[in-house]
Amino acid sequence: MRRIILATALMLGLIATPAAADPLVMPHVVVTHHTGWAELVIRKAGGTVVASYPQIGVVVAYTAKDDFAAKLRKTPGIDAVGATRTAKIPKEFFAPREDLRYTGPNSPNSGQVPPEGTAWDVPALHLPEAHQVTDGSKRTVVGVLDVGVDDTHPDLEPAFDRKDSVSCLSGRPDRGPGAWRPTLDGHGTHVAGTIAAARNGSGVVGVAPGVRIAAVKLAELDDTETAESMVCGFVWAAEHGFAVASNSYRSIPWRYNCDDQPDQAAAKLAVGRAVAYAQRRNVLVVASAGNAGINLDTRSVDKESPADSTPVERRIDPTCTRLPHELPGVVGTGALDEKLVKASFSNYSASRISVAAPGARVWSTWPNGEYRSASGTSMAAPHASGVAALIASEHPHWSAERIKRALFATATPLSCPDTTCAPTKEGTTYYGHGMVDAARAVGAG
Structure with a gap:
């Protein structure tokens, strides 16, 4: 093999x-x-x-x-x-890949995992109340577009959907056995656990432990996703009945894709078409808002591109696009810490933040049956995806747009904690419509 x-x-x-x-x-x-x-x-x-x-x-x-x-x-x-x-x-x-095995780093804190249901994000999102109504439905599939998912993890195996999992590394759907598995990075496994880790009395519990998870592998390491892998991934999501596509990454080589640069403009157009196609096929696209701690509406410098060779400082403006987070209709998710205020690293914006969710020191699954704590808007997006999956489970005939409206309507508004934050028509620049709430989303709150 x-x-x-x-x-x-x-x-x-x-x-x-x-x-x-x-x-x-x-x-x-x-x-x-x-x-x-x-x-x-x-x-x-x-x-x-x-x-x-x-x-x-x-x-x-x-x-x-x-x-x-x-x-x-x-x-x-x-x-x-x-x-x-x-x-x-x-x-x-x-070339095709199959029978992949994880060779990346072990969890630095697997032995310290808190008992199931006691991590801070569980009460913050009112998961016990929500789970009295529903754990989610096996009819509901959430795609984890990331660096692969370890489907052998005991907290993920019950939810994992091998039939609808795939590798899109090359831009072509690779359905080889195990092609979707991670090799170098446990990031996607962590995301998957936040969405759907089993409620089985051990390890961690996901927001929607009753739904199915499908892995769509876009890269080997976090934040190295490419335009061709995203095109493949979103078309796959569209054509395999995913209710939600959870995206916790940013693209290479350009962290921001500008319309006046032909290569970047083509990448933005191609990925934009793929995302729009998924949305037309009733896939709710959720994405992390980024960890630079900046106002996305006033950004002017990019020092991290090109990320696949030697980065150079360049001037940008707010029309340059973070893929896929800033494409139309995407649910951009900011991160909260344990005090339910914006995490210091979380980006903010008057128009590019839809909701907020726990994103600091979040416990979840890691490859080889391990667990770890991690921080980032990467951890916030799957919380929002999980709540959306609960809504989709309760309302299987709703469109993605209606699920999104319900996600926003049931979010808990949060007030600005400082003068950098500003009110907006929808809520605030830090939190958008507010913190997602699982109990309210399923009518338990």
């Missing part, structure tokens, strides 16, 4: 150290209204088609040729072309 086929850096596609005979290539997204025609043009220009998504007019391809994008941009019928890296990667990156 195949094992991990590349060393860590090669699987990430971040460091170009191939075997002598292994050519380096640059992945691209090609946006068009005629994918069949685009595939012919791509091949003629020296590219190899990885995956084609006629549903949204996006083709994923790679090439060794440096003039590939320039040629395609001159071709009628091609709307946008963008390289999804700034450094070429080995062609072997696009």
